[in-house]
Amino acid sequence: MSAFSPRQMFLLDLACQPLAEAFRHLGYGVFLVGTAAERGEYRDVDVRMILDDKSYDKLAKTSSVEGMAFLGLAIGQYLASMTDLPIDFQIQRMTEANAKHGGKTRNPLGVRGLTNFRGDAVPEPNDG
16 A cells, blocks of 8 residues: 555656657666555655666666666656655666565556546446
């Protein structure tokens, strides 16, 4: 269970849509992880973009360690400005992400539509 209201989750998911679209060809996806994904109290909101190993290695090689760090900070600032949440964004290599954090909750971001945010007392849409 996430620590966010439906509105906060909608804004976070919406802010991640262009990120998921821009980097979709590089691997796995964008995820809400950590304490904010699991319970009510959190210091920051952990958002991770996990890339397949080959894509991560290629991006890291062409942009340098400093470039990867700056890219993470810049995307984190973008997400924070769009959501008003204290975002901690990182780009991770799939093998290391799975080795260190495999089995923990990963809530995919940037993939939902408006119907995922309907209220709990709203009737199902008509099919006809």
